[in-house]
Amino acid sequence: MNRSRSRLGLAVVALALTASACGGLGSTDVQQTSAVARAPELAPDQQVSIVFESYNFGQAGAWTETFKQLIEKFQAAYPNITVTPQKPQGNSANPATDTIPSLQSQLATGNPPDVAQLGFSDLDFTIHQLGAKPLDDLVGKEAVQANFSGAKHSYAPTARTLGDWGGKTYGVPFVFSTPVFYYNATLFQQAGLDPANPPKTWDEVRAAAKKIKEATGKDGAYLDCLTKEAKDWCFQALVRSNGGRVLSEDRKSLTFADQPTVEVVQMAQDMVKAGESPKLGQKQGYEAFARGDVGMILETSAVQATFVKGAKDKWDLRATTMPSFGAKPVVPTNSGASLYIFSNDPAKQRAAWELIKFLTSEEAYVTISSKIGYLPLRTGLAQDPAGLKDWADKNPLIKPNLDQLAKMEPWTSFPGTSYLQIRDGMMTAVENAVYQGADAQATLSAAKDQAAPLVPGGGK
């Protein structure tokens, strides 16, 4: 009796403490977009400190080292601006998944980072809920466009509008990839396929995958676009390439249970059922390819370094553009992130803009691409002997990505505050259909019906 009473007492105390703790952290206020005042130029001796939050600072190695060097260069050029780099707060093994919760909790305490690197899937939420500042208002449309045009090489036309909303630029696209079709030329040869002529359509991919499986016993093709873990950027590329969309153009209704999407999921399911594609999770999939156990993979160039390392002295890694659905045009989408300003202080806003300009300059892209291998969004650099020509010539794997930039369309972010539930619900349905054999149409329709009420306006 005594024991149960004291336990009950403890439970009540614990519950009260927990409740007070939850209340203590507060909640994120919904912010609306509105015009903001112009941030004045900094006086030469005006000291400003800013914080730059990026998920890439969580990973040791080339990215962190390169960015430390870039920030040192920036501070040498702007001795009055001090930049503190930081990774998002959070416990995820992959810091990229911590970006939004980190920003929300910092906004709740009124102390957001001045510059943050956030994914394109969060664009709507970043602008309408987190209150990213419109750069056109902060520094003027001309200055924003002048930065895109650059001193010598401008941004790829498809890239410069990726952070825009309602005619204003909010984010400067920074680092991203399009879906690249990597293949193992050694396995192609062993299977009697011509590595100089990789598959151009999904039908050809299926035929090649079948041959590889039969001739070598290795797996045929893995599409890193069909699991919840992979998010939906690459899945959207597949759907767009089959003439569909996951969200209507007016952003009011979900269209991921329409025929073009169902066809994509059905094809992927057929590939798995026929043994042309292995049943693997995201990491297992690309690590199996790096090991030389899978013939082809549709993947972001962010993991290209993993492939290069795995292929070294063992097999021939090559890359080409994304295959098409028959004669339909291929529509690649982008992964990656933009740089946004969240500061409310005019001096910090201006300093943040100077940092963004520096990080997206020709000089910075030469460093970023040559040291980390990211796609230079100022594509002209790849042909400029004073820029990245030598590097691009030595790294032919970058070419399909550069080629695809011309016809790329944006990775569409879902609307509303529950955008992640919508996205994850859709991708869970895709994963269930492709890898668990659930009926494609029924599963996608059920996911759509479940997610529709989460879309502002009902989503029907």
Added chain:
Amino acid sequence: MDDRTDTVGGAARWRTIRGHAVLAVLGLLCVFPIYWLYATSLRRPEDVYELSPLPWPLSTQSFTDAAAKIDVVGLLANTTLVALLTALGQLLTGLLAAYAFAAWRFRFQRLLYLAFVGTWLVPFQVTMLPNYVLLFQMGLLNTLAGVIIPTLCSGLAVLMLRQHMESFPKELLEAARMDGRSSWTTLWTVVVPNLRPALAALAILLFVNGWNEYFWPAMVLQRSNDVLQLGLRSFMGTEGNDWGPLMALAGLACLPVFLLYLVLQRHIVNGFVRSGLK
């Protein structure tokens, strides 16, 4: 008669062999992940995705990479500091509280003791939020002090030491008092020297727990990866996991505990047996 003895002996031997075989398989299953950890850390960087059971040719490149990419010595020092201070704090508070419970009779003694035991029974997930908010208000988030301070007192230490103190001969305490020794002197000159084996076993147990802790440091040190267990996260990210250095660092993180185990094997086993845990 002889036949029957043979049969019984044979059956017993067969049972023993079967038992040992099961234990051997279970032992291998337990050791395999640790073997794989070191095997992967000793592969060449281009071989880390290989599934061959033997890493060949051997390479220490992953260890060199890990040392080049992060401050391994700093991480080792920080982790040692956290584990050591946590263990010492818990030992000291446990010792003082257990001494008070065992040596004196006072009002609400039983209730207070239950409260101590209660803190041990309440899951960490329940207390972590209030602790976190308190650290936030004190400005101790993202500091090693924030990791250490809330863990300085442990219900487990009080519980275990009180059991030992209870069995400590009261006559000795009486004799010390007759000698004119104060309670404080009695504790350090009479009780502690006699409890040394129990204190050593508990200290090791608390140190190992502090060393292996991941969740609480991960909550407090949100931005930095200042202890070894969090340093492992530095090799995970959007560009894939850097398995070689990750395994090399994980291998290094295990070494101090392995060494401690080798040197103080008897005390550690004793510690775990006495605590009835893990």
